[in-house]
Amino acid sequence: MPEGASRRVAVTGLGAVSSLGTGAHTFAQAIREGRSGVSPIRSFDASGFPYTFAGEVHDFEPERLLRRLRIDEWGRSSLFAASAARLALMDADIDPGQVSAARAGSAMGTTLGESAVIEALTSQWVHGGLKDLDPALVRQAPAGRIATAVNAELGLTGEAHTIATACSASNYTLGYAYDMVRTGEAEFMISGGADSVNRWEHAGFYRLGALAESVCRPFDTHRSGILTAEGGVALFLEPFEGAVARGARIYAEVLGYGVNCDARHPVAPDPTSIAECIRAAHRNAGVRPEDIDYICAHGTGTPTNDATEVKAVREVFGDALPPISSIKSMIGHTMGAASGFGALICCMALHDGFLPPTANVTETDPALGSGVDCVPGTGRAASPRIVQNHGFAFGGNNAITILGRAA
Amino acid sequence: MTTVTTVAPLVITGCGVVSPAGVGLEPLAAAVSGTGREEADLAAIGGEFPPMPLAATPDLRPEEYLGRKGIRSLDRTTQLALVASNRALAGLGAPLADRDRARTGVVIGTSTGSIRSSSEFSRETLVREKPYLVRASFFPNSVMNFCASQIAIWNALRGVNATIADGRVSGLAAVRYARNAIVQGHVDRALVGAVEELCPQSAWAWYLSGALTPAAAVGEGAAVFVVETSEGAAAAGRAPLAELLACEVGTLGMSDVRRGLTVCVERALRRSGVPAEAVTAVSLSATGLRGLGPAEEDGVRGALGDLPPHRMRTAALVGESFSASGALQIAGLLAEWRAGAAIGPVALVTSVGDDGNIGCLVVRRPAL
Amino acid sequence: MSQAATTRYERLQQLRDILTDVLDLEPGELTETSNFVNDHGADSLLAIDIIASIERDMGVHIPSEALPEMINLNAVLGLVTRYAKEADLDA
Numbered sequence: 088m089p090e091g092a093s094r095r096v097a098v099t100g101l102g103a104v105s106s107l108g109t110g111a112h113t114f115a116q117a118i119r120e121g122r123s124g125v126s127p128i129r130s131f132d133a134s135g136f137p138y139t140f141a142g143e144v145h146d147f148e149p150e151r152l153l154r155r156l157r158i159d160e161w162g163r164s165s166l167f168a169a170s171a172a173r174l175a176l177m178d179a180d181i182d183p184g185q186v187s188a189a190r191a192g193s194a195m196g197t198t199l200g201e202s203a204v205i206e207a208l209t210s211q212w213v214h215g216g217l218k219d220l221d222p223a224l225v226r227q228a229p230a231g232r233i234a235t236a237v238n239a240e241l242g243l244t245g246e247a248h249t250i251a252t253a254c255s256a257s258n259y260t261l262g263y264a265y266d267m268v269r270t271g272e273a274e275f276m277i278s279g280g281a282d283s284v285n286r287w288e289h290a291g292f293y294r295l296g297a298l299a300e301s302v303c304r305p306f307d308t309h310r311s312g313i314l315t316a317e318g319g320v321a322l323f324l325e326p327f328e329g330a331v332a333r334g335a336r337i338y339a340e341v342l343g344y345g346v347n348c349d350a351r352h353p354v355a356p357d358p359t360s361i362a363e364c365i366r367a368a369h370r371n372a373g374v375r376p377e378d379i380d381y382i383c384a385h386g387t388g389t390p391t392n393d394a395t396e397v398k399a400v401r402e403v404f405g406d407a408l409p410p411i412s413s414i415k416s417m418i419g420h421t422m423g424a425a426s427g428f429g430a431l432i433c434c435m436a437l438h439d440g441f442l443p444p445t446a447n448v449t450e451t452d453p454a455l456g457s458g459v460d461c462v463p464g465t466g467r468a469a470s471p472r473i474v475q476n477h478g479f480a481f482g483g484n485n486a487i488t489i490l491g492r493a494a
Numbered sequence: 495m496t497t498v499t500t501v502a503p504l505v506i507t508g509c510g511v512v513s514p515a516g517v518g519l520e521p522l523a524a525a526v527s528g529t530g531r532e533e534a535d536l537a538a539i540g541g542e543f544p545p546m547p548l549a550a551t552p553d554l555r556p557e558e559y560l561g562r563k564g565i566r567s568l569d570r571t572t573q574l575a576l577v578a579s580n581r582a583l584a585g586l587g588a589p590l591a592d593r594d595r596a597r598t599g600v601v602i603g604t605s606t607g608s609i610r611s612s613s614e615f616s617r618e619t620l621v622r623e624k625p626y627l628v629r630a631s632f633f634p635n636s637v638m639n640f641c642a643s644q645i646a647i648w649n650a651l652r653g654v655n656a657t658i659a660d661g662r663v664s665g666l667a668a669v670r671y672a673r674n675a676i677v678q679g680h681v682d683r684a685l686v687g688a689v690e691e692l693c694p695q696s697a698w699a700w701y702l703s704g705a706l707t708p709a710a711a712v713g714e715g716a717a718v719f720v721v722e723t724s725e726g727a728a729a730a731g732r733a734p735l736a737e738l739l740a741c742e743v744g745t746l747g748m749s750d751v752r753r754g755l756t757v758c759v760e761r762a763l764r765r766s767g768v769p770a771e772a773v774t775a776v777s778l779s780a781t782g783l784r785g786l787g788p789a790e791e792d793g794v795r796g797a798l799g800d801l802p803p804h805r806m807r808t809a810a811l812v813g814e815s816f817s818a819s820g821a822l823q824i825a826g827l828l829a830e831w832r833a834g835a836a837i838g839p840v841a842l843v844t845s846v847g848d849d850g851n852i853g854c855l856v857v858r859r860p861a862l
Numbered sequence: 863m864s865q866a867a868t869t870r871y872e873r874l875q876q877l878r879d880i881l882t883d884v885l886d887l888e889p890g891e892l893t894e895t896s897n898f899v900n901d902h903g904a905d906s907l908l909a910i911d912i913i914a915s916i917e918r919d920m921g922v923h924i925p926s927e928a929l930p931e932m933i934n935l936n937a938v939l940g941l942v943t944r945y946a947k948e949a950d951l952d953a
Contacts, residue, residue, distance in 0.1 A: 092499075097666065106513045110698075114816070128771060134627070135624050136625060136626055137626070152783055154519040157807040157944070161771070175564055181783065192641050192744060192745075196658075197638070198637060198638070198639075199612070199636070199638065200606050200607075200638060200659065202612075203608075203610055203615060204604070205609070206616050208613065209613045209616040209617050209620065210558065210620065212613065212617065212695075213620050213621060216542075216625045216696065217542065217544075217694055217698040218544070219697065219700075220698055220702055222699075222702045222703050222704070225699045225702060226610070228699070229605050229659070229818075230605065230606045230607075230659035231636060231659045231660045231661035231664065231847075231849065231851070232661075232849065234660070235660075235661070235849045235850065235851060238745040238748070238850075239745070239748060243745065244744050244746045244748070245744045245745070246667070246670070246743050246744050247660065247746075247851060248658060248667055248671065249597070249656040249658070249659040249660060249661055250656060250657065250658060250671075251604070251607070251638035251639055251658070251659045252642075252655065252656055252657050252759070253637050253638065253657075258654060263671065263674065266674050266678050267674070270678070271499070272674075285551060285634060286612075286616065286618075286619045286620075286625060287612065287615050287616040287619055287628070288625045289626075290615075290618070290619045290625055290628045291615070291628060291630070291633035291636065292633075293626045294626055294628050294629075294630045294633065294670065294910060294914070295630050295633065295907070295910065296910070296926055304693075319498055325838060328625050330776075336568070345680075346603075346654045346656075346680060347652055347653060347654065347655075348599075348643065348646045348652050348653065348655035349652070350595075350643075350647050350649075350650050350651055350652045350655075352645060352647070352905065353634040353640070353643065353644075353647070354906075354907065355632060355905075355906065360652065363652075367680075368762070370679075415807075425533060432700070450538075456623075479543050480639065481634055481637050481639065481643070482634070482640060482642070482643025482644075482646070482647075482653070482655065483643060483646070483647075484638070484639055484642075484643060484655050527890055564886075564903055566886040567886060626916065627918060628913050629911050630907045630908075630910035630914065631884075631907040631908050631911050633907070634907070784882070833905075858898070
């Protein structure tokens with residue numbers, strides 16, 4: 088048996104800064120309606136690219152959200168993270184002084200860290216040489232600034248981990264934050280993630296042939312790839328008992344998680360290893376496949392990912408597949424924040440009673456086999472009790488979290 | 495109330511280190527005893543460096559440890575960490591069985607992955623005729639988890655694979671993260687460490703920041719440890735090189751580094767079940783950093799009354815290695831114990847960053 | 863020497879240079895029939911880079927559908943010849 092106390096863990100606050108708006112409830116409403124946050128790229132000059140669409144956050148106004156951070160001292164990803172964390176804390180409706188006085192920290196996921204800052208520095212390098220780098224910008228470059236920004240904004244003195252396991256990173260942070268609260272290492276934890284749209288990632292995915300032109304359609308016969316995207320997301324975790332005692336709104340209970348690594352290829356996913364990760368998550372959460380009412384898919388919309396993911400799910404669930412959908416069809420691939428947005432929508436689905444849709448599906452790919460219900464179009468009223476949230480990444484870094492309705 | 499319980503010790507059973515002193519603990523121990531560091535071979539690294547002291551790993555030949563196949567496309571960050579991982583596993587004596595590799599994780603501290611890889615990849619989008627004429631095979635290197643995932647791939651390690659980017663405290667943060675993963679049963683053991691490569695991008699960043707004292711060199715290195723439970727080590731017949739007791743990290747230093755570190759050290763000692771007077775050595779991190787160095791010493795004094803008799807400053811030997819510093823400090827401590835230095839059995843490894851992040855790890859020499 | 867023969871020889875040399883660079887090989891290691899995957903450890907990413915380098919250095923666009931055919935130097939030469947011809951016919 089694992090050491091330490093074992094407490095139940097509740098999610099009581101949600102924060103989102105997304106291409107579908109600011110705030111978890113605005114975001115969730117847009118997802119239920121199957122709306123798209125995709126638009127022509129503005130954050131860099133995309134004119135040399137054949138494909139020019141992304142899921143950017145155009146109306147991000149950190150100065151309206153943040154109370155402590157000086158905006159000009161932080162990079163875009165850090166500002167996304169801190170803003171989402173501030174929103175989550177407000178949503179939790181708890182005394183901020185109580186939180187900062189307690190043992191409280193953050194774990195935030197990212198794929199490319201302060202990529203917009205690094206690109207600005209690269210531009211200075213190209214135009215004037217490394218001697219022309221702006222020291223103020225250099226200070227903003229380390230990825231660790233992302234979680235540090237959360238602690239600085241909320242006045243937290245506990246640990247501040249930026250976990251950079253690429254596109255499964257937010258699930259890594261949720262698992263770690265869950266363990267910290269569960270074992271009593273921390274009283275409160277913020278988990279989540281942040282990433283910024285940038286040229287190099289757009290170029291890389293285009294070069295891999297993994298980029299869609301303007302529409303992301305996971306599970307569809309004619310799916311052609313991902314859309315790069317950005318945003319920040321945060322979940323506020325506290326002991327379940329304490330949440331009940333203070334009369335908090337409990338979105339969901341964190342039941343457990345599994346993490347593993349394919350250890351095979353830098354970019355190609357491995358269905359057997361993903362299936363093993365699902366089983367590990369089930370074991371950790373004490374649930375069986377038949378308990379799972381919904382899967383929030385990694386669902387990037389590349390031909391390979393979706394086929395691999397469904398194959399892995401079949402290995403565990405047989406032919407009794409739960410509904411499986413991808414919100415990346417609406418917001419694109421927010422990279423290190425992606426599984427955090429997945430966790431957030433899972434919490435909303437459990438609390439409000441719905442299944443998030445996969446937008447842009449005209450025909451579910453028959454090659455995926457029978458029984459794939461990807462909730463096409465718009466959200467569906469339902470009352471899921473236990474759900475499973477997927478995050479996979481380059482390097483074969485898989486992470487899966489299990490969330491349950493508060494009861 | 496948050497519980498304050500005493501943690502069960504984990505043990506280090508394998509250690510691999512690559513630093514400007516060379517490959518392994520022996521060159522590091524020799525550096526401690528005053529053998530001078532070689533002039534950095536910058537030609538092997540490539541690029542234009544600023545006019546300041548630099549410390550590079552001499553004659554890094556990854557092919558000697560990894561074979562020639564497939565290493566050129568690896569960036570220096572990954573090469574350093576792969577060699578350190580290779581040495582750490584080699585130190586176990588018998589190789590891990592396949593079923594053990596499935597239960598072995600990787601937890602690596604880094605600042606921003608290979609900043610050289612990401613900025614060079616980004617540069618291609620600006621200087622090529624078309625922005626998308628980048629090399630696909632170099633794209634994974636630009637992602638921060640590349641190094642940790644390569645360690646997994648090269649060694650078939652299928653457990654948790656975490657990349658921890660906590661700035662200067664990354665090395666200690668990796669130890670803390672790994673402790674949870676092992677103690678909570680997600681893996682049986684993990685390769686735990688941190689890495690930083692010397693490259694023109696980061697050297698210029700240090701130069702322009704003005705954060706280093708004039709004599710301080712920008713360095714590099716990687717240290718990777720096999721960490722497991724003492725029961726696991728005993729069952730496998732692996733002798734512990736050191737015991738890892740409590741590891742506390744946090745942003746306690748945001749308002750006051752001194753006071754924050756004092757609180758952090760006190761907490762780490764309490765959770766280790768070790769009284770302050772038992773501490774005989776400290777490995778300090780902020781050597782060569784203006785302002786932070788004295789603050790770190792004051793913070794330790796605050797918790798212990800005074801600095802312990804033996805003070806180690808690994809950065810003075812291998813240069814300022816940012817995210818790798820904590821892991822290299824642990825290696826420096828192991829090197830002294832191995833060399834038989836009379837520094838006593840209980841040491842603190844402290845770490846402070848200019849962003850308010852601080853950490854303290856308590857390390858104990860196993861009873862003979 | 864005929865025009866066509868010169869072109870074939872030049873193409874072969876150019877391809878050797880590209881493949882030696884992308885696949886990280888020693889001079890002489892690459893033969894006309896050595897297998898990219900089994901003998902030279904290539905993967906899908908390197909195959910993409912081979913196509914990209916051919917397009918950049920030789921001005922010949924090989925579609926990604928042809929990736930599975932690119933198993934060795936001879937096969938790539940065949941593809942380059944085929945798609946260069948198609949481009950000429952298109953023009």
